[in-house]
Every structure is written in C-alpha cells, then in structure tokens.
Amino acid sequence: MSQVLGNPQLEDEDDDEEDELVGLADYGDGPDSSDADPDSGAEEGVLDFSDPFSTEVKPRILLMGLRRSGKSSIQKVVFHKMSPNETLFLESTNKICREDVSNSSFVNFQIWDFPGQIDFFDPTFDYEMIFRGTGALIFVIDSQDDYMEALARLHLTVTRAYKVNTDINFEVFIHKVDGLSDDHKIETQRDIHQRANDDLTDAGLEKIHLSFYLTSIYDHSIFEAFSKVVQKLIPQLPTLENLLNIFISNSGIEKAFLFDVVSKIYIATDSTPVDMQTYELCCDMIDVVIDISCIYGAY
Numbered sequence: 001m002s003q004v005l006g007n008p009q010l011e012d013e014d015d016d017e018e019d020e021l022v023g024l025a026d027y028g029d030g031p032d033s034s035d036a037d038p039d040s041g042a043e044e045g046v047l048d049f050s051d052p053f054s055t056e057v058k059p060r061i062l063l064m065g066l067r068r069s070g071k072s073s074i075q076k077v078v079f080h081k082m083s084p085n086e087t088l089f090l091e092s093t094n095k096i097c098r099e100d101v102s103n104s105s106f107v108n109f110q111i112w113d114f115p116g117q118i119d120f121f122d123p124t125f126d127y128e129m130i131f132r133g134t135g136a137l138i139f140v141i142d143s144q145d146d147y148m149e150a151l152a153r154l155h156l157t158v159t160r161a162y163k164v165n166t167d168i169n170f171e172v173f174i175h176k177v178d179g180l181s182d183d184h185k186i187e188t189q190r191d192i193h194q195r196a197n198d199d200l201t202d203a204g205l206e207k208i209h210l211s212f213y214l215t216s217i218y219d220h221s222i223f224e225a226f227s228k229v230v231q232k233l234i235p236q237l238p239t240l241e242n243l244l245n246i247f248i249s250n251s252g253i254e255k256a257f258l259f260d261v262v263s264k265i266y267i268a269t270d271s272t273p274v275d276m277q278t279y280e281l282c283c284d285m286i287d288v289v290i291d292i293s294c295i296y297g298a299y
C-alpha cells in the first residue's frame with residue numbers, strides 16, 4: 001500500500017491561481033499580441049527583463065517548443081487543474097508568460113511559457129539574461145507532427161542556452177503520445193533521441209545531456225515527467241529519498257511518495273522503482289481527498 005504525504009493548501013487554491021501569473025512580456029508580432037489569457041487572471045504588462053523580480057533566486061523552468069506543440073496545455077493541466085479537453089480552446093501564446101509556482105518550500109519556482117515563434121536574433125529578446133537564471137529547459141516536441149523542424153529548433157535552443165549557462169537541465173518532452181501505438185511511441189522516442197544526439201555530436205557538443213520523456217496531458221505521464229524535472233531542482237532530494245527509504249523499511253509500506261498535493265507532482269520517492277499504476281492510484285487518492293475536503297469544508 002502506498003503512503004501519500006503532503007501539505008494541502010486547499011483554501012488558497014483559487015486565490016493562488018488568481019495571483020500566479022505575475023508578468024507577461026510582449027513578444028508578439030501578430031494582431032493578438034496584446035491579448036491576455038482570459039482564464040489566467042494574468043497581470044498584463046511589458047516585462048522589464050531587468051526588473052528585480054527576474055533576478056530572484058527561484059529556479060526557473062522554461063517551456064519552449066514550436067507553435068501548437070502543447071506548452072500552454074501542459075502548464076494549464078499540471079498547475080491549473082484544467083481538464084485536458086478544455087485545452088482544445090486555448091489560444092496561441094504571443095508573449096512570454098511568467099508564472100510563480102509557490103506551493104510549498106520544495107515546489108517553489110517560476111515557469112516561463114514561451115510563444116512558439118521566438119526569434120533568437122531579435123535584439124529585444126535578451127536570451128542571455130533568460131538562460132542565465134534557468135534551472136531547467138523543457139523543450140516540447142509534438143510527436144503527432146513531422147518533428148524535423150522541431151529537432152532543428154531544439155538544437156538551436158539547446159546550443160544557445162548551453163553557451164550561456166552550462167548548468168541547465170535539458171528536458172525533452174516527446175508530447176501528445178496518446179495518439180501513437182505502443183510500438184510507434186518507442187520508435188519515435190528512439191528516432192528523436194538518436195537525431196538530437198547526432199546533431200549535438202556533429203556540433204562537437206556531445207557533453208550536453210538531454211533527457212527524454214514520453215508525455216501526454218490525457219494521462220499521468222505529464223505529471224510524472226514534470227515530477228522528474230522538478231526533482232532535479234531540489235537540492236534536498238537525496239535527504240528526502242533517504243528519509244522515505246527509512247520510512248518504508250520501518251513501516252512495512254510498499255512505496256512512498258512525497259507529493260505536492262496542489263499539482264500532484266511528486267517531490268521525492270524512496271529508491272524502489274516507480275510503478276506508474278501506483279503513482280496513478282496515489283494521484284486518484286489525492287483527488288478523492290480534495291473532493292471530500294471541498295464537500296465538508298474541513299479547511
């Protein structure tokens with residue numbers, strides 16, 4: 001049986017969502033570029049890259065990838081509890097959207113959602129400043145689309161970012177795999193992995209490590225992948241893992257996760273392998289607890 005640990009902050013959830021989008025950089029060249037996301041409660045304005053907020057020491061996670069690859073959907077489903085079907089109605093992002101995620105002392109970072117058409121040669125785009133403070137760069141590839149252009153973009157993005165900051169974790173989400181058969185998923189992952197690493201080797205940058213994940217917003221894979229990305233940014237991870245190891249060996253519990261209840265990402269787990277079904281069961285349990293808490297108003 002699994003143990004679910006965490007600190008729900010349910011009463012603040014709605015308020016948090018209101019406050020979460022803290023800034024938007026105008027990066028659009030289209031007619032919609034001044035439109036704020038109507039659902040986000042966003043505070044709109046031109047982002048001053050030199051503002052004091054942007055130099056905060058919170059780890060920064062960037063969501064990049066081609067247009068319509070699924071970046072905003074990932075953010076909305078994981079951090080705003082949007083149902084996957086609702087993402088069909090999301091409008092294209094025309095600005096850099098920054099969101100502060102401060103669910104607990106461990107889940108405390110900024111997510112920057114980039115528009116698909118970002119141009120590194122645009123002098124108004126200060127990519128050096130952006131990459132300098134970045135902990136993880138998630139590059140989203142639409143696996144249901146032809147991914148050659150996405151791979152070229154991935155290469156350009158990673159090499160640019162690495163030049164500025166060699167400490168960035170590069171995470172590649174091979175996304176929308178719900179539309180692929182199991183064999184096709186494995187083949188796509190192998191092909192993307194091979195091509196992306198070959199491109200880096202050809203550029204003499206084989207030391208750059210890319211991590212690959214098969215993801216979809218229609219199942220728990222996106223939460224699992226995000227969990228792994230976030231864990232790499234938590235310096236206390238080895239200690240937490242150790243504590244969970246001690247916990248399961250002394251309690252007879254089979255598997256333990258330390259959850260961020262609000263987002264359902266797990267911050268740490270013991271060192272036995274993660275079985276997706278156990279993780280899904282724990283996520284479902286969290287949903288039940290949240291639903292019951294809402295009904296009985298315990299908070």
Ligand SMILES: Nc1nc2c(ncn2[C@@H]2O[C@H](COP(=O)(O)OP(=O)(O)OP(=O)(O)O)[C@@H](O)[C@H]2O)c(=O)[nH]1
Pocket residue numbers: 065066067068069070071072073074084086087088089090091092093094114115116117175176177178179215216217218
């Ligand atoms: N089948 C499937 N569709 C998805 C998934 N994730 C996102 N989508 C769909 O992909 C489309 C584009 O999603 P967005 O989140 O707007 O993409 P984006 O990368 O933010 O797009 P830009 O803002 O234009 O850069 C939407 O219709 C989503 O419903 C997924 O895991 N599976």
